[in-house]
Amino acid sequence: MNFLETPDMRSRSPWSWPLSSILLGCTLATTLSLGSQGLLTATAQEPILRTLTVTGQGRESVQTTLTQVDLGVEVNGREAEQVQQQVAQRTAAVVELLRDRNVDKLETTGIQLYPQYDYDNGQADIIGYRGSNTVRFRIATDAAGPLIDQAIAAGANQIQGIQFVATDEALATARQSALREATEDAQQQANTVLQVLNLGPQEIVSIQINGAETPMPIPLPRQARLSAAEADVSTPVVGGEQTVEARVTLQIRY
Template sequence: MNNTLTKLYALSLSTLFWGSVALPTMAQEALRTLTVTGRGTEAVTATLAQVTLGVEVRGRTAQEVQQEVARKANAVLVVLRGREVSQLQTTGLSLTPDYQFSNNQRLLVGYIGRNTVSFRLPSDRVGALLDAAVQAGATTIDSISFTAPETTLAAAQRTALQRATQDAQSQAQAVLSALNLQPRQVVSIQINQATPPPSPVRFAAPAMADSTPVVAGELEVAATVTLQISY
């Protein structure tokens, strides 16, 4: 009985000893990693335009201003609906006093009324629509930004991710080859992708004799991929 207990005790000590030796080795191997970040891009043609325009009227009385704003805004809406724009919505509606200062006194000289709308349409139709909207009564073109359909952007993001992954792998291979080391496996992957912000164009509505030229250009979809690779 005593011999059996002695053998079990010795076996336990041996297991503990070798386990304590193996742990630092495993930890040391876990530190043998290389972290690289690759970047990929894909260009997309901006085929959609997001437009915000409006009507601004100044007058002596609030009722007069409000009625004129309503008249012009309705005329502009008729044009927009006739051109079959999408996502049409009112984005601003205001009526505010118009003051002037004279001899340190604030004098009410009238009112300012505004009505703004936003909408989306194909970018190749923007110029002609802006001309028609201004002719109908629009007095401000607040902003124009260009984008692309969601399906197009999603496909571009996948391509950008693939290129970013290939870039990260290429970087890792170059570094490890220079050190005569071989990659073993990918330990972790981190993805960072972003939808490109709309490309903005801002200007005030001029008196237009010719059709307004509008060039949409391209959007760049970018992605980065960070790989941690053991060796």
């Protein structure tokens, strides 16, 4: 029995069924048919999201005003205890000088003590010990040269590294400028492409910042370090520039 039949109708001819039952069946069938067509029509007419993805780049240079220095004390001797004591005494004098000059970010970066061997007839004999202590600090570039000379006079005998850096405030400002330039670059690229195609931007769907990291310090070439350490005159120290780069990716609906 279908949904329109009654028990007494099944025994009669369809031509004798009530007109209201026939009309109800037609109405329900029409409604179901239209509803199905309506779902298909809505799916077919759903708009396709059209997007354009562009990546802009920004670059900002900032002058370095600080110098990061790695100074070391190295001592050779026959007895390990004697070597270590000399390293400690000379390093303490260097650290006291650096603290008196109010350097920034003073820290110990390495302490070593190891034996030296003489290899003869296939045997390794200890002939002495080598000890070292390395400290790192930052100071204004214009004061770095005289301070290095004073530290060497106080007991340091190694210049293991010199790097130039900008202040945190200057790097933060440069980072914001690089991000702004990258965003503007991405917008200009999108506008150019859409104008050529006679299209217009509608809204930004997503934004991704791909980079605006702090750049690495600028190292002084090794040859320059050696010549400066061996010079009899005051050690010259000249900084440079750090470059902050940023990339911004925009997804734009058109």
